[in-house]
């Protein structure tokens with residue numbers, strides 16, 4: 001199914017303000033469009049009240065995930081800096097866990113740059129580290145940072 005252009009616009013609007021450029025983690029529009037074209041990727045847009053953002057409504061946070069065999073991978077997850085620490089990230093993770101369960105996933109995976117403050121949010125939702133890719137991410141200043149893979153079993 002084709003993703004509405006407006007939804008990609010709203011994902012990109014959050015993307016453009018949410019990721020620190022120093023880490024080069026944000027995706028460009030083409031990457032998002034290509035992921036959604038394949039058909040096994042899912043997104044969730046949330047408004048400032050923490051509810052699903054309806055068509056035409058401003059989104060302040062989103063997740064993008066990919067379904068695999070009995071697992072789901074969180075590819076991207078962000079909240080507008082002006083709306084942080086209000087529980088919106090928690091709502092998005094909670095939605096993702098229940099959506100992944102309904103899609104048949106037995107575990108949710110994600111990769112995170114070492115020392116990302118999001119770690120406490122992941123751990124409080126049942127994620128734990130299962131592996132490290134040394135120097136996986138390259139910052140814009142050339143320094144490298146490990147990627148930590150986290151897993152959350154889905155009951």
Ligand SMILES: CC(C)(COP(=O)(O)OP(=O)(O)OC[C@H]1O[C@@H](n2cnc3c(N)ncnc32)[C@H](O)[C@@H]1OP(=O)(O)O)[C@@H](O)C(=O)NCCC(=O)NCCS
Pocket residue numbers: 018019020077078079080083084085086087088089090091111112113116117118120121
């Ligand atoms: C990670 C992110 C999505 C969290 O969104 P959020 O809406 O602020 O998260 P919540 O308000 O739901 O946070 C819930 C809890 O998680 C923890 N937490 C969230 N952000 C935190 C931070 N920066 N530092 C420490 N703890 C944090 C806290 O325990 C928080 O509860 P509290 O505010 O009552 O202390 C947001 O910081 C973000 O967009 N970061 C940039 C993009 C990014 O790094 N994404 C993750 C890639 S792996």
